[in-house]
Amino acid sequence: MGYTMNAKGPVLVVGAGPAGLSAALALAGAGLPVRVVDHAPAPGGAVHRQPLPGTRATGTREHKRAFSALMAKVRAADIDICCATGFAGLDHSGAALLTGMRAGMVRPRGLILATGARELVQPRPGWTLPGVQTAGAVQTRLKTLGTAPEGRIMLGGNGPLLLAVGAELCALGNPPVAIILAGRPFGAAGLRLPLAYQVEAARHMARLLAARVPIVTGAHVLAISQDAGKLLATVQTRRGSRDIVADLVGLHDGIRPNATGFSANVPIPVEQAGDCHVALGARAALADGRRAGLALAARLGGRGHGALPHCAVLAHERAAQARLAKIFAPVDGPKLADLPPDTILCRCEGRTVADLRNLGPDCTARQLRLTGRFAMGACQGRFCGDWVAQLAGHADLGQPRLPLRPVAIADLLTLEPDTPDGETR
């Protein structure tokens, strides 16, 4: 097998969102060869997700202008962007496996992970029913297809994303039947947010109010059931519980950084950039991408590096996001420990709260995986790991293993041995 390669390949940047592109620009500026990969069909990441060909783009004019400016710089720097290409991980020998359009093994001299944040969805009865999605998935659909799903849409959980998605649904002509928020964000505290945040919030709220979307605060989506082809969401409010009928439910309980793929056990320098590192949103992602790119360039001996710039943007966004988190602080709701026994925790393997309890009180993390089969499905615990660990009293269930995403065996059969520049196609 001809897979011995030297680590002279271009720096690999995983993720073509603002953080990844910004890091790629910093690396290219330091004279280093760069290749960006992204599993989406076009660059942009979650925030600038591009519409499919022939589809009308959503988003504001300034939003589009910001992305166009970034892309113009990327094109000027002649950075190789491989879209529709997945990153399956970096192994201990320094080989990275790419899947999809530009499948192959590469041996990059450095790695930037700019894979974005993780969206949290807390398990509740019915959260895996058909028609229940994450609010992030609903937003992806809006951005790529440029149309709203048909039927009654309910959004629930907590966080500003729910208001943003609700407003986009209004703009596309299908306002949500209700937005349920665990927090109570509509107080005077919002006035202490930076102006840009207030402008964005005001724009969303104007759309939601104009469409008369009911927004219930301090309320919790307890359970979702299915009845005669429609979904029934049971919502607990201050005045008791009530059912909301919907065809689609978008759930969202916040975002977290995403350490997936970050390992110290690799022979090349690795930096994390943007929301996967600090979940602070798009403004911070540009700055953090530049920071990560410069830091990696310094570690690789790129030209023109020196002291990293003090990053006021990051500090500013960190303070703003902390304030936002406080504004959205959830009013106490149902406890994870009180979930009914038949609630599914691991949706890949269909494992429930009762399955977890049956393992006994002193179950090790290893037993949770081996005997309980938690975090052993295709997602490797990205959805259930936090909650299972919390319920079982563990810090975590262990990091996802390679490959970081499922790899089609058919793809592995077509890889060719490597070429002289340290890559395989």
Next chain:
Amino acid sequence: MLGAGVIGAATAHHLARSGARVTVIDATGPSAGASGASDGAVSVASKKPGTLARLATASLLYTRQLAAEGVLARAFVPRPAWYFATLDAEEHALDALVAKLRAIDGPVQACADGGAALLPGTGAGVRRLVKISGEGHMTGYAATAALLDHPGIMRRWPDQVRAINPDASGVTLTLASGRLRVRTVVVATGLGTLSLFPGLPMRPRAGQLFVTDRGQGGHLPGALTAASYLIAKTEDPARLPEPPVVIDPLTTGQYLIGSSREDHGDSSRVDFATMIALIRRAATVWPALGERRVIRAFAGVRAATADGLPIVGHMPDAPNVIMATGFEGDGICLSALIGREVAKMALGDAPDGALADDLSALSPARFAPETWRDAWAG
């Protein structure tokens, strides 16, 4: 009982069945080492002729009995196995396999020997197949859990053994949690044994394994193994003409594909080149794999002794200390028998007469006395 792997669990199970008071101590918990990161062939065909093949035969029969009694009913799955050859060297290995099983003439038989048509679904290039009957599959963690689930077994984890101090009437264990006085200690700590006995001629040998998703089509009724796997058991793995791939259909509908043999002990080390090499050969001989995805890779670390035999028996000069380690991937297969026999040793009972010679071949006394010299220092 030091070690909550499959050997420790089987020994504790038999001790508890005999009415002994038994405590299992482990640094992590059940199946933390090789037992929880392995394929689970209960196989005679893959064993070296002689002692190991005879012990594996006896263990297979006893595993079937424990399954019939209910203890291993859910862990042990009887099923056929196939070995394939695509090369001359592999055909020779199949000849040797057939001859070996004929000589043993036990419960495991080469029940068919022919071309690729023996197993519908095999791919081009498969020249010859040998079908094996009488064997089975047992997942290590499932067996460990089933065996530990017996009344009277006390559990103590996570806890670390710092020192073992035997004397005329018993053993004093120094644990991270304090001291424990016991009559007899059984050391079934796999690779962890090296931290207690650094001079032991045992080394880690890692093997990478790959799990696919579930899918339709390509029903494989038992493991399909390259004959080069048989060669790998006896020869330098670097000299194999093709990867010694094993394609194992799991009860979940997934496939487990293994495995490499690497001289290190890092269970986090997996690499894409090995994955591609093993998966490619697997998909060539079993093309239905082309519809699947690899969802997880992991490495198990086997405890390999210098002479390729496990270490089982009373310690020289310290009969209250009994070793049961160094199984290098044969632990699941041998666990039922070894658990029963080590429990007898601990209780002072005579071994199964037919097995006495083979068991004594595993004695720690076969290593030079200085091997154990550092052991009692703590």
